[in-house]
Amino acid sequence: MTDQFVLLYGGRILASGRVQEIRSLMNQFPHRITIRCDDPHRLGRAVVAELPLDGIEIDGPRGEFTVLTRAPSAFYQGLPAVVLQTGLQVASWCRPTDKLEAVFHYLLAGDR
16 A cells, blocks of 8 residues: 555646655644543533634534544643543543545645
8 A cells, every 4th residue: 555645636736755754633623622521511611621623513413523623732741630520431532533534535625
């Protein structure tokens, strides 16, 4: 498999380079981080109060919330302390924006 990519759309090059270089282009867009826990409303309120966010979407019935942040490193550094303060259990977290397909969609949206 190659480590070099070219993203083409409509006959135009949107981006080219290594996956890490193309992913770095995403820093102009908020990172999406989904967290599943036993009380998403309570942890969501604590996260809003303590961590750098651009937005939050809470899906209580699914037991999860998604944050938007342009400072993912600061968010990840602060998240464990916030979770400990609340005493809640985090079942999982994921970053759908880590996938190369997500990078393509972000770049495509920015090109319009």
